[in-house]
Amino acid sequence: MTELSTMKDGVANQAEASDRVLQILAEAGRLFASKGFEGTSMRDIALACGISKSLLYHHFSNKDEIYARVAVGSTLELYLFVRDRIPDGPPSQKIRAFMVATAEYFRRYRWAWIASTTAFWNDPDRSRHKERLTRRDRFENFLRGLIQEAIDAGEIRKVDVPMTGRLILSSLNWMHRWYNPNKSATPEQIADVFFDMIFNGLRSGELVEFPGAEPSKVGRRKSR
Amino acid sequence: MTELSTMKDGVANQAEASDRVLQILAEAGRLFASKGFEGTSMRDIALACGISKSLLYHHFSNKDEIYARVAVGSTLELYLFVRDRIPDGPPSQKIRAFMVATAEYFRRYRWAWIASTTAFWNDPDRSRHKERLTRRDRFENFLRGLIQEAIDAGEIRKVDVPMTGRLILSSLNWMHRWYNPNKSATPEQIADVFFDMIFNGLRSGELVEFPGAEPSKVGRRKSR
DNA sequence: GTTTTCACCGACCGATCGGTCAAGCCCGGC
């Protein structure tokens, strides 16, 4: 994880940034996460940092650049971060490690994560976060590769790979909406529980048939 | 579903509203969904409706009220909508019906749904959507009841009920971030696939042991 | 000792924000 040695203060991959820049990015990320991009003014950021608004424009050209540094910075090394935490072993274990590592990243860089996944995600001006999108695509494709690997190894059944990836990422990406850091469970523990549920399923071991039930796939495994 | 007979134009439960009010709510919901609350100005809404900004204030007292009507209106009948679509039968089928019905609601009132689940969700001024939150709590508690029912019936194993509810809701609530209505699968079909994955699990029928793997819960079912 | 550099600030800009207001338009009842 040498690529990640530049992370500090919850702001990822801002290598040769001064302390002041890091402070601005940290405060801006926290504000963007809690009030959104449009809901956060440059005055808010300056006030949170205890500096003048002009100083923001000394270090950044405009508001978009601050957001880009927060958002892209937070997803910049997500792929590398996760990839470096995938162990050798059965593919199912790799998927589990993928989920746990993503949760760890979320825990570490929570404000930047939230800011980048919520603020004006569907802005018509795609250029503002196009780079971030391609990085997330690479991240998602990596997961799909792991899923295909598990299918090829016979560890998981022949499910729809993109859909499976979406299910796994949904469980992780929605976490910031209900996760409370003051509660006991860590994001990594939560990811572990979700992996268990998704991989092993909720169903009890003994299959019970319901002849009267409407057509569905519930009893499907028996017919495979 | 008599409670839902007042739904029109993708705007839920606006019973005695005039056409103009329904138009405003529909356009406002679409704008809130695509640009967020702060990113949508009253001028934007008026322009989208082809009316003057003053007219908005004739029908609504302020911007917050428009958002409240959109957001609360969209979650107002979600609980009833879903509840009325739960069939008699095994609890697992009820959970599946819960997911499919929620997906149908999402498909029908997509813009209002997105607006209410994304715009300033963590605003410090909770009063703006407190009512909406209590309604969603009732909705989530209803799901937890179904899960507990399925556990009591022995259909699903003894999982953590709140966590299971979060997993199920995550798969549904994150859908708006990637769902493309031009693609083939409907939200209901997607919900059905997710239910299958979560209920039956991804794992293939035959359990394979990996003695060299690091400690985890992958092979756990065998030990139960 | 002088000059250059750089982090930093207060005052200010035009534009846009949410919101107000007095006045017109339209149309059925008298």
Add this chain to the structure above:
DNA sequence: GCCGGGCTTGACCGATCGGTCGGTGAAAAC
């Protein structure tokens, strides 16, 4: 004819938005 009231408007308000400007003071470079 005209009158009352709901629908609708454009002009306007103070506040705040993102962003710019000239300048300050202290340390570094010469």
